[in-house]
Amino acid sequence: MSEVKLAAAVRTEFGKGAARKIRRDGQVPGVLYGHGSDPIHLSLPGHELQLALRTPNVLLTLDIDGKGQELAIPKSTQRDPLKGFLEHVDLLLVKRGEKVTVEVPVVAEGELKAGGNLLEHVLNTLSVEAEATHLPEAVTVSVEGLEAGSSILAQDIVLPKGVTLVTEADAVVLQVLAAQAEEPAAEAAEGEAAEGAEA
Structure with missing residues (x-):
């Protein structure tokens, strides 16, 4: 730190x-x-x-x-x-050696499984307890290869040595959302363009 x-x-x-x-x-x-x-x-x-x-x-x-x-x-x-x-x-x-509870930013790294899926940060920070002179600046989570419907819970995140989780263990931190279908809107726009050309 x-x-x-x-x-x-x-x-x-x-x-x-x-x-x-x-x-x-x-x-x-x-x-x-x-x-x-x-x-x-x-x-x-x-x-x-x-x-x-x-x-x-x-x-x-x-x-x-x-x-x-x-x-x-x-x-x-x-x-x-x-x-x-x-x-x-x-x-x-x-004081040195004293334990305190702080909020630590969650940083996601890696690429989701191909397909235009979206990563949602349900929690941007985790509440953790650590020694005051050894507080982590952030915790890093790999989302490599995750597909739609996947989620990462607080208990799934590996914390640095000497750091304990205060956030509820089953709290959802990250989740992968399926890409929204945009084809109908695109088709409507093409149809309007075609009508304009005919006119």
């Missing part, structure tokens, strides 16, 4: 006005919580944080001004609905 170091400052001003000022300075407001401790309100470097969050379940080493270093993983983010920039981030405090 990926580990990224970020410098962070403790925030003492709150509210929308204060948050806007932080963002104008290229920072992102955030909250660090967990282990029953009081939440710490932080200001984090926007560009570096944005890059770090491209990696799912990235482990962040926060160098907090005046408080030393803490380990955290991203729990939730808020983004501007139009521009997509980060508005706020919630971070979960973790």
Whole structure:
């Protein structure tokens, strides 16, 4: 898994006005919580944080001004609905060796059996438990040669060592749908073209 170091400052001003000022300075407001401790309100470097969050379940080493270093993983983010920039981030405090539950993206690889069938992602992520410092970035599933009507359940997916499944074992993750017949529509279009030519 990926580990990224970020410098962070403790925030003492709150509210929308204060948050806007932080963002104008290229920072992102955030909250660090967990282990029953009081939440710490932080200001984090926007560009570096944005890059770090491209990696799912990235482990962040926060160098907090005046408080030393803490380990955290991203729990939730808020983004501007139009521009997509980060508005706020919630971070979960973790310790080395501690197990946490996270959502891991499911990545399908391979080619379906020929015939124009479609692969449907019923679940885009799996809920798994793993050590905080060894969280998988994704799980890969082979769909090579699968035909219409096939499905892959959560329990069918091989997880990395030390990772256990939290999602229900019989939950459908991927399924192969039969290609929809499009011939009638194509024939109707040809018929209309023929009528136009006759006219």
